[in-house]
Amino acid sequence: MKKLATVFVAGQIALTSLAFAHGPTPQKIDETVVISAPVDAVWNKVSDFSTIADWHPMVEKVEVPEEGTRILTLKDKGNITESLDDMNADAYSMSYRLYEEDIEVFPVSFYSVSIELSEGAEGTEMNWKGRFYRADTGNFPPEHYSDEAAVAAMTEFATTGMESLKTQLEGHK
Numbered sequence: 001m002k003k004l005a006t007v008f009v010a011g012q013i014a015l016t017s018l019a020f021a022h023g024p025t026p027q028k029i030d031e032t033v034v035i036s037a038p039v040d041a042v043w044n045k046v047s048d049f050s051t052i053a054d055w056h057p058m059v060e061k062v063e064v065p066e067e068g069t070r071i072l073t074l075k076d077k078g079n080i081t082e083s084l085d086d087m088n089a090d091a092y093s094m095s096y097r098l099y100e101e102d103i104e105v106f107p108v109s110f111y112s113v114s115i116e117l118s119e120g121a122e123g124t125e126m127n128w129k130g131r132f133y134r135a136d137t138g139n140f141p142p143e144h145y146s147d148e149a150a151v152a153a154m155t156e157f158a159t160t161g162m163e164s165l166k167t168q169l170e171g172h173k
Contacts, residue, residue, distance in 0.1 A: 023137055023138070023139060024109075024133045024134050024136075024137045024141075024147065025147070026131055026132070026133060027131070027132050027133065027134065027147055027150055027151050027154075028129070028130060028131050028132070029128070029129065029130045029151065029154045029155050029158055030127070030128075030129050031127070031128045031129075031155065031158045031159055031162065032125060032126065032127045032128075033125075033126050033159075033162040033163065033165075033166055034120060034122045034123055034124070034125050034126075035123050035124045035125075035126055035162075035165065035166045035169050035170065036122065036123040036166075036169075036170050037123055037124055037169040037170060038123075038124065039092055039117050039118070039119045039124045041124075041169060042117055042124040042126060042165070042169060043089070043092050043117055045165060045168070045169065046094070046115055046117070046126075046165070047087065047089065047094060049064075049068070049070055049084050049087070049094075049096070050062055050064045050070060052070070052072065052161070053072075055161070055164055055165045055168055056160070056161040056164060056165075057075075057160060057161075057164050058074055058075055058156075058157060058160055058161070059072050059073070059074060059075070060073045060074065060075045061073045068083060068084040069081065069082070069083050069084070069099065070082050070084075074105055074106065077104075077105045077106070078102055078104065078105035079102060079105065080098060080100065080101060080102055080105055080106050081098075081099040081100035082096050082097065082098060082099055083096060083097055083098075083099040084096045085097055085112070091116070092116065092117035092118065093114065093115065093116040093117070094114070094115050095112065095113065095114040095115075096112070096113055097110070097111065097112040097113070098110055098111045098112075098132075101135075103135035103136070103145060106135075106153055106157075107134065107135040107144060107145050107149045107150050107153050108132045108133060108134060108135055108150045108153065108154065109132075109133045109134065109135055109136075109137050110132060110133050111130055111131065111132035111133075111154065112130070112131050112132070113128065113129065113130045113158075114127075114128075114129045115127070115128050115129075116129075126162055126165070126166075128158040128161070128162060130154045130158065132150055132154055133150070134146055134147045134149065134150040135149070135150060
């Protein structure tokens with residue numbers, strides 16, 4: 001009986017450990033801004049996959065090694081490579097993904113992003129959605145590679161870019 005109880009307790013501990021050892025879960029952001037500019041003007045800026053450095057202050061430069069691929073040099077950080085998945089001018093939407101990560105530069109191991117524009121009463125509504133995984137995909141990541149760090153980085157990148165684009169297109173200084 002004692003041996004059976006020991007086996008039962010050991011089994012419960014093993015099951016509990018497995019429940020907590022599941023690895024990363026997908027994270028997401030969904031950010032929106034309204035830009036007081038025509039949708040075509042916003043689309044002209046956003047849709048050129050090679051010119052994000054012209055309107056995003058966190059991007060120092062862009063290299064295009066081949067069509068549909070861009071290498072972003074993030075200010076004071078380094079490079080990440082992205083790949084264009086879809087561009088739909090009629091729907092004012094585009095999607096792209098992280099092609100080559102560098103977790104020292106950006107604390108995610110994978111992401112996909114969609115940017116969608118729509119006309120609204122106040123101007124153009126820009127929606128930036130991201131789905132991603134944290135940098136450290138192990139069970140116990142350090143804080144700087146955690147889900148929270150990934151969400152913070154993705155949110156900052158999206159909102160900084162959208163606010164800069166808004167400022168440029170609305171003519172603010």
